Amino acid sequence: MMQCFHFMAKPTKNLAAKIKESQKKTKKDKGELLDEDQLFVLDLARELSRVCQRSSVLEHIWNEDDIWSTPLCRVFILQWALMLESKQKKPMKTDGWPAMEEWKQPDMINDQDVLQAKNMILNWIKDLRAQPEQSVWPGEPVAKVLEDLQSAWRWGRVPNLLTAMELVMWTLMLQQPEKDNIPQQWLMWKQRTQNIGAISYIPQPVWDWISDAAVEVTLDLDSANPDLLICSDEKRMRCGFERKDVPNYHQRFDGWWCAVGVQGFGSGRHYWEVEVGERDWRLGVAKEPSLRKGFKSLNTNTGYLTLRLERGTELKALTVPFTALPQGLIPRKVGIYLDYDQGQLSFYDVDKHLHIYTYNESFTDKLFPLFGTVEILKDLVIRAPPDKTQCLWSSSCLWS
Incomplete structure (x- = not known):
């Protein structure tokens, strides 16, 4: 198979060069x-x-x-x-x-x-x-x-x-x-x-530096809204049809369909990736003291630094007031990079190596990864950044 790729590499490069030369000549x-x-x-x-x-x-x-x-x-x-x-x-x-x-x-x-x-x-x-x-x-x-x-x-x-x-x-x-x-x-x-959209393409050496901060993130079952179905590996979730009978812990979301990660961060660099649906999702971090009950807005005033997609076309940073983002920045796989000490929380389009949005703030509270979805067919999936030897195909989750 690799021999095939090597066979194609030179003609493809020649074609690209010819296209550039043709454009220049035109x-x-x-x-x-x-x-x-x-x-x-x-x-x-x-x-x-x-x-x-x-x-x-x-x-x-x-x-x-x-x-x-x-x-x-x-x-x-x-x-x-x-x-x-x-x-x-x-x-x-x-x-x-x-x-x-x-x-x-x-x-x-x-x-x-x-x-x-x-x-x-x-x-x-x-x-x-x-x-x-x-x-x-x-x-x-x-x-x-x-x-x-x-x-x-x-x-x-x-x-x-x-x-x-x-x-x-x-x-x-x-x-x-x-x-x-x-x-x-x-x-x-x-x-x-x-x-907003500071860099249209993040070069591979810089992207590797971001990915080097990858951390293991799993969903905290005790924080998950009772309407959410969470896979046994605690890395996938979607909305179910019936509300589960679970203890009403103070850290559990009972309004918005959200959950946070088990581990919070109070220093250092951290990076994780999330596959999202096409209609509605919410990603970012929640400050440790933030309220999780009811339907109060999850924005910067209430301790949340997030991006939200609504109705498949409205991407926004939930500042106060919210910041509308161009449709061209809507991703299908989101990279989230937290540099706690530098005071930056950034969102990227993983497939395009594209910067979407950054919150700049001096952090003092512990920050927990936040995940939200209302989709019932498409899973929201936390992924580890792939390396050169990692298989890109994952097994499907079997729901109980």
């Missing part, structure tokens, strides 16, 4: 002229390639294989000029960088803003040129991330190489001796400054 044949903002991004990519010579990913930008729209270029230029200005005021502190809310939207940008931003970036580039190559080289962990982003772009998993440009610039601005964890710091910063 653009040139159309005679499309790039405007000043697009040309500025091309030149910027060329300059950054000089100081990051061990990665070829940015060549696709300045060779016009990957051309960004003018609005995207203008937003990028303004955002990174603001980053530079912020770092000059608070050097070496990533948490001092501007939040996404401080950045101007495309319809608010004028030509004078863009001109000033370009001048600031150009002055920064001059300073970079004067530095030795080794001092600005971001290191092998960043190079591996850039390589994966380049591959993802070639195969169409990401629409453009904006993320690669962002990572290179962020790394060069950071300029710290410790380079092994730069990609992880970059992810945490992105999720802190842009809590």
